[in-house]
C-alpha cells in the first residue's frame with residue numbers, strides 16, 4: 001500500500017454523518033415547527049440532512065427511504081404517517097445495514113430489532129390529561145354532557161392513542177357522551193369543515209365540549225362555532241392538543257379552555273441520538289419528551305415563552 005505523503009490521512013478529520021429523514025407531511029403548525037427544529041439542529045450538529053416530505057402518503061415515504069438506501073446514507077429517521085405496514089421496508093433497511101430512528105409517531109412492528117429507538121410523545125397520556133381536565137371543568141354541569149371529537153389522521157398513532165386515552169378515562173362516567181366524532185386530518189380547514197357538519201345536525205346533538213386532537217383543527221372549529229352563533233370557550237368548552245403559540249392566543253382570548261402540550265422540537269434529541277448511534281453507543285428503546293397541560297388562567301403570561 002502506497003501512502004500519499006502530500007495528503008496524509010488526518011484521523012481528526014472525519015466525514016460528516018449523512019442522515020436521511022422521511023418527514024410525513026406539512027399538515028399543521030406542529031409539523032412546521034418539527035421540520036424547522038430538525039433542519040436547525042442538523043445544521044448546528046454538522047450533520048448532513050437529506051429530508052423528503054411525503055405529503056401524507058406512506059408510499060412516498062417508502063420511495064424516499066429507498067432513495068436513502070440507494071445513496072447509502074449513514075442513518076435513516078422516519079416520522080411515519082400511519083402506524084401499520086412498516087415491516088417490509090424496515091427489513092429492507094436492515095438488510096442494507098443502515099440504522100433506523102423512528103420519530104414522532106410510532107410503528108406497529110413485533111420485531112423491535114427493526115429500529116434502534118423511538119423518539120416521541122406519549123399520546124395516550126395526552127388523551128388522559130385532556131379527559132381529566134374536562135371531568136374537572138364540567139363537575140358542576142348538570143345532566144348529560146355531549147362531546148364532539150375532531151380526530152386527526154386515520155391510522156396515525158397520535159389520533160389512535162389520543163382517542164383511546166380520552167375514552168378510557170371517561171369510561172363508566174355515564175354523564176359524558178361522545179355524540180359526534182370524525183377525522184379532520186389535523187388541518188385547520190378540516191376542523192372548520194367537520195365542525196360545520198356537526199352543527200348542521202339537530203341541536204340535541206350539539207356539543208358542550210369539543211375535544212380536538214390538535215390545535216389547527218380546533219382553530220378551524222372556532223370559526224364554525226362562531227358562525228353558528230355560539231361562544232367558543234363558553235357555550236362550547238374547547239380542549240385541544242399541541243400547545244402552539246396560536247393556541248395560547250386562543251386561550252388568552254377565551255376561545256380555548258385548555259391545551260395539552262405535545263412538543264414538536266425534537267431536532268436536538270434526534271441529532272444527539274444520531275451521533276450516539278454512529279459512535280456505537282446503545283440507546284433506550286423509547287425517549288419521551290416532558291410535557292404539560294395549560295389552562296386559560298396562565299395563557300396570556302405564557303404566550304411569549306412559546307417556542308412554536
Ligand code: GYE
Nearest residue numbers: 027028030104158186214
Ligand atoms: O399533534 C399534529 C400533527 O404527530 C404529534 O401531527 C404529531 C401530530 C400533531 O399534525 O398537529
